């Protein structure tokens with residue numbers, strides 16, 4: 203346990219001292235601010251455009267924005283933030299192989315599964331903080347400018363995307379134990395997400411797939427029911443746990 | 457008691473046989489020098505001992521316990537300094553040692569005390585600076601500090617002096633020499649003077665085989681009587697001498713080299729060399745030859761090394 207905590211602490215210090223945490227916090231805050239800002243600016247931009255369009259003879263109807271516009275932005279932008287997050291952690295294990303820093307830890311008796319678990323914990327914690335920070339900021343602005351009540355199941359929908367993020371982290375850890383370079387890890391992780399997406403194009407399979415959770419914003423407008431997502435949630439959690447276990451097993455064999 | 461024993465250890469990478477039937481043991485409180493050319497298999501041997509590589513055949517025991525590949529229960533007795541030590545650049549030496557101590561399960565107070573002690577010992581003064589900016593020599597020092605942190609029974613150093621300046625080299629060698637009282641040291645090097653300075657036993661590794669091993673005394677007894685050398689004043693004397701002693705060779709100019717295998721079946725024995733020398737001196741006196749010098753040649757480790765390597 204002490205070895206695990208010590209190694210987790212090292213991961214934590216690394217996160218802070220390499221400036222990665224700061225960058226991510228700033229980034230996710232910006233994303234959080236951007237969503238309501240875009241919503242707020244849309245009418246104004248429309249007006250600007252309307253002026254110039256009028257000369258060409260087109261008229262633009264005034265657009266009405268509310269919290270929904272901002273939340274739609276949130277779900278449109280969060281995948282980008284997620285990709286950046288994964289890019290930043292792509293080398294979390296492979297960089298240690300390449301530099302050879304882990305060998306010393308392992309020869310000193312650090313169990314391999316603790317390495318995987320410590321890295322998984324740190325990434326999950328970072329993802330959780332960053333994600334809910336982004337959510338919280340958007341939520342706060344939306345509450346201030348408009349009315350959040352217009353969207354239903356706000357927290358539930360957000361949790362779906364959060365779980366998807368954790369699944370991707372588990373997948374990336376597994377890929378890190380299989381491949382030697384961070385680019386291979388990222389490519390493989392992206393590949394798996396893509397497979398999930400492509401298979402999701404089949405309507406019958408869609409609701410069992412992790413990527414289906416990205417569409418959870420459908421809950422907000424009431425277009426989709428909550429039940430529609432439960433399956434995907436359980437599958438995602440199950441696959442995430444399996445991925446982590448597989449990562450430990452594969453890594454122990456190395 | 458032997459801290460480390462290897463018996464019949466072999467290892468190949470694909471077709472390439474790196475280590476062949478390696479067999480040696482290291483008794484407690486010895487400094488064991490491991491010598492060999494680049495690519496002789498020194499690092500590979502060390503990695504096998506640490507369980508980082510799998511040996512194809514053979515048994516290794518550390519402190520009486522058998523080493524298994526991938527398992528690290530024997531590593532609790534071993535402190536290891538890799539050939540190119542790599543540390544987390546964002547940690548300071550103190551923090552790194554703390555991490556190592558926690559992983560090996562040392563007590564908190566002990567970690568703090570030992571870290572200070574070790575950094576003192578290796579002479580690393582910049583303990584609050586991050587490892588990022590460290591020179592190779594400083595990393596080497598930190599490497600030794602972390603290897604010694606939990607009082608290992610066996611200290612394995614892969615070329616500990618290769619990155620150090622002459623002063624640093626001497627300091628590190630002195631450290632290895634002093635820690636001998638508490639631990640056993642196995643270290644590899646190309647630098648033969650290092651070996652002469654501190655090793656109790658040495659082993660030559662060549663093409664994956666142990667060509668020679670023994671205590672320094674054993675080698676010293678060999679190194680005497682490699683032969684002798686005479687430097688004459690006159691060319692005619694050189695020619696005459698060479699004619700009379702068929703086994704001798706001209707070294708160019710006025711020098712003549714009489715190696716220990718002068719004549720035909722002389723043995724590598726001090727007694728014969730001495731006899732040869734006095735015999736030669738008698739000849740010199742009898743023929744009224746003037747000489748500039750006559751000198752017994754000692755076998756240096758370098759000669760031995762060259763001989764082993766076959767050059």
Ligand SMILES: Nc1ncnc2c1ncn2[C@@H]1O[C@H](COP(=O)(O)OP(=O)(O)OP(=O)(O)O)[C@@H](O)[C@H]1O
Pocket residue numbers: 469474492493494495496497498499500501539
């Ligand atoms: N992972 C590997 N795969 C294939 N061949 C390897 C591997 N590691 C080492 N070798 C080969 O094994 C041989 C011995 O290498 P090793 O690193 O043990 O030499 P060394 O004695 O430590 O040399 P040096 O003095 O340069 O450190 C070399 O010929 C090397 O090419």
Ligand SMILES: [Mg+2]
Pocket residue numbers: 498499500539614
């Ligand atoms: Mg080497």
